[in-house]
Amino acid sequence: MSSAGEHSHFDTSSPTRYAASLRVAVVNITANFMLTTAQVIIGIFGHSQALVADGLHTLSDTLADLLVIFALKHGRKGADEEHPYGHERIETAVTMILGIVLIGVAVGIGVRASMKLLTPGAIVVPSALTLWAALGTLVAKEAMYHYTINTANRFGSNMLRASAWHHRSDALSSLIVAAGIAGSLIGFAYLDAIAAIMVAVMIIKVGINLGWQSLRELVDTGLGTEDLDSIRQAILSVSGVKALHLLRTRRVGGQALADVHIIVDDRLSVSEGHQISEMVRATLVREIAPLTDVMVHIDTEEDVNVLSCAGLPLRDELQKRLDNYFRDIPEARLIEHMTLHYLNGRIDVELLLSQDAVSHSTSVRQLARQFAAAVRNDRDIGNVDVHFH
Helix, strand or coil: CCCCCCCCCCCCCCHHHHHHHHHHHHHHHHHHHHHHHHHHHHHHHCCCHHHHHHHHHHHHHHHHHHHHHHHHHHHCCCCCCCCCCCCCHHHHHHHHHHHHHHHHHHHHHHHHHHHHHHCHHHCCCCCHHHHHHHHHHHHHHHHHHHHHHHHHHHHCCHHHHHHHHHHHHHHHHHHHHHHHHHHHHHCCCHHHHHHHHHHHHHHHHHHHHHHHHHHHHHCCCCCCHHHHHHHHHHHHCCCCCCEEEEEEEEEECCEEEEEEEEEECCCCCHHHHHHHHHHHHHHHHHHCCCEEEEEEEEEEHHHHHCCCCCCCCCHHHHHHHHHHHCCCCHHHHHEEEEEEEEECCEEEEEEEECHHHCCCCCCHHHHHHHHHHHCCCCCCEEEEEEEEC
């Protein structure tokens, strides 16, 4: 029996999700631009190199948010000829880039902190205004983190989650700057460097986790054991499914896809097998949260347990053979329909004839024996059954 399956519409890039994500990106870009301007100006006039560096660090966030907008714009496009599965993995790629950026930021923080520990005399005492600027930046960055992470969790966006953690790393960076300025003002500047190294390690861990998760998705890592067990149970709950032969899953952006091979009775019609496959697809999409698209392939028990039917002729070639075998049987001209069953390495043939094909001189049993005897020497053909209506 042939495979059957359907593609469902990818809805993870819905207009609501796109609008919310775009709004987050625009708010973050605006806030980062204002913070960058304030930090650099106050840092220069307040003699705080740390605040100026933090301002440039904030500027890098603006570039990261521009990447987010780029991914949102292109990742929400539907499937096309070149991208039959859609563009959702643009979001995955951007998530990986942001994870790498987090690692780079953490390394920079650690290097700066180490240099401070090695050259404590290079620290210049800044003005008190720079401390207030650093604290204000800390509050703003933490607010941006919560705003972004809430949207990321609501729509299951790893890309926005990475962006949120970038803001959290900036808040920690601002905390380090504030601690360094405060320490400089009271004579304990080395506390800034020690805290910076600790925070850098934490940020590196976050960046590695985000990057690793995106990498696993890009190389088609499947769903976890718990999700796979749920998928198997849902498939086997569908009437007509006798067993599950093969199950493959992968993630694309915020969604998951699956390819499944189910085993059904070998005498089902194509339409009934297709109906079962449709029920399997609909059940999985409805009951398994990550799944948005499922391809279902129909297998019979013979495909798994007995001889393969690979290499057996298709209908056109077999029809030519049968026409030759049946040429001496007059009733063969009255065959109305022929059904083929590819079972156990051979082809079983069902012939449907009108009752008028049975003459007074030929019984139903005799006619069936004639058809069976005609194909006896063909190794590709198994049983021949004759039916009348």
